[in-house]
Amino acid sequence: MKYVIDATVIRSGMTFSGEFEWYMTPSVKDEIMRGKLARDLELLTDISIKTMEPSPENLEKIRETAEKTGDIGRLSNTDIDILALGLELGATILSDDYSIQNVAKVLGIDYRGGAEKGITEVYNWHWRCRGCGRFFDEEAKECPVCGSELRSVRKKKQ
Ligand SMILES: [Zn+2]
Known part of the structure; x- marks a missing residue:
């Protein structure tokens, strides 16, 4: 099972179970590394979370869909990256962002809220x-x- 995570999920202080594959985009990694928790998270992210850039085709597909649903104005470039990587990997997106969840739903990408039990420990x-x-x-x-x-x-x- 593959998961793509956003920065809020990491900031909420979760750890990532070794039985799944974890991914994030370079833009999410940048966001995390600018934050206060960067030093402590450096090890965690280097070891257990793979960083991967989504393809331009999938980015375009996300932008088109978000324009149709009206979510485009509420999505940051990082949010679009996350969605595109989820689409690309057939992964489940872990995010509490409502617009991310909405676009994911339209495209048939699996998603869960970061606070959901079972996959992460709080x-x-x-x-x-x-x-x-x-x-x-x-x-x-x-x-x-x-x-x-x-x-x-x-x-x-x-
Ligand atoms: Zn002291």
Whole structure:
């Protein structure tokens, strides 16, 4: 089973089951790498999520369809990439974006909301001090105890 993911799914703090194949577009990867969680996610995305560019033909097909459905104005170039890659791979798109889901439906591309259970595990983020090792639930610039830098770590939801 193949899945194409969008950036919001990654930001929601999920991890990706090894029994499926995970894909994202270069544009989604860029979006993630600009974000705060980039450092922690670098390893995750390099190891378990393949990056692939959709073909121009499929991009065009998505644009045409989105114009017909009226979703074109609400879709970013990244959203169009995601849809085109889903079409190309015959993959299921994982996204909570309503316009992505709508265009996927019209083209017969499978999709699921990122929050759906079973395929991903939900994590909470918390922060750990690089100096003293204390854990914090809130993000802060520096450790209130020792002043060292905090880094985000995943905590599995109970
Ligand atoms: Zn500390």
